[in-house]
Amino acid sequence: MPEEAAASVARAASTSFSDHLGRHHPDLLASRSRVDFPAQGAGPALAPHATTIVSLTFAGGVLMAGDRRATMGNVIASRHIEKVFPADMFSVLGIAGTAGIALDLTRLFQVELEHYEKIEGTRMSLDGKANRLAAMVRQNLPMALQGLAVVPLFAGYDTSRREGRLFSFDVTGGRYEEQEHHSVGSGSAFARGSLKKLWKPNLDEASAVQVAVEALYDAADDDSATGGPDVVRELWPVVYTVNSAGTRRIPDRDLETTARNVIASRSIAGREA
């Protein structure tokens, strides 16, 4: 009996919500469902696919932006999808890959952080959050091998170091801290090229928003799966910033101004790119 009571101390090391679900309600975890596809790589045509996310640091914080398109093979599945979410008060999460699984991962991660905060009475460290997300991405590895991969991008304000940091992940749960800026998804190669030319140290928040919108514009220009600003439907990218005051969604009217400026300046230039 005393041994058993002592063992409960070790069990209390993890206050993870997803571990709790895995033990007591495994059917609620998307990563536990077993699927056998007739052919590998059927994923992209089977379910909507979320595309490009860009993230960059600026003076005193970090920003993340995503376009509004989801595709299913050659079809546009959604023009309204949102792929960047606040994870908690000081971090944001953007997703690329199979939309259904990615949205589920986001919801689970949000509850994971809130659950920890309520049980422990304190916030998880930024590195702790990145490690938890890596573990959750790794649990999805069997599905990723079937073609249903999810690759998040994670950014947050480190309250102890007082700076914005960003992390990328791979399907095996690898976690990589990125410097300055990063991009994931089908249009990421083009967005990254754009970011390399536009990003500068110590950007202010408004210029950082401008850089992000322009990088997404360049991605949409060359990648058919990334949506550009839609002036007909008035759909603008989703942009969140995180700084010492917490996460903030940039209002649509600011994004409209920025997006229209980008379109106007390029129209005036009248060049091929």
Next chain:
Amino acid sequence: MTQQFYVSPEQLMRDRADFARKGIGRGRSVIVLSCRDGIALVAENPSPSLHKLGEIYDRIAFAAVGKYNEFESLRQAGIRYADVRGYSYDREDVTARGLASVYAQSLGAVFTAESKPFEVELVVAEVGEHPAADHLYRLTFDGSIADEKGFVVMGGAAEAVVEVLRSSFSEDLDFPEAVRAAVHSLRQDGTTGAGPQLGPESLEVAVLDRDPEVARGTHRAFRRVGIPELETMLTSRESPV
């Protein structure tokens, strides 16, 4: 061969209830009151980190008196219950009534079947759109549950505190007024020698905001009131003492 003495069920339950009451009676008081701005939770607690008040979910809070290890495990179980439920259904499907009835079942089962009952008393509070929609559920060690209106006082000197609080309580109080009324009545409980000196550092105060979306841009209504804010709350305008 040893002979088991016969103990009547009435006697057995009475002994257990007396045992639990004795444990709870040693504890300092906790007050939960519903007012205009939301629900205020006020506890006499010298420790800044071993909480008696806690957040359960978006609009639901937890307050307890009694043995720390027992109510702490109930608090954690409540958070797990709420988070699993909110994740598998929807956030708005998590209610204080559901949680309170699960707590009641658990407390009742332990009271009748285990060798020792829980020495705790709990309040599960849910803030509504207006004071009439607030819910305060009081749960006692034997699993009985009561739906209270206005305010709840738990702990050793509860009767004395209720007497004082009844005179100053109304549903139209704002948070500073409600907290001042609660602290004033805690000071009058007549048990602790430190009664009149009950200052911000020996109090634990939290609130459930009625409209957290407008006030702080979040869906989580629970907020701890820190010592600096508590000091202004207690000293603002004339003190009712």
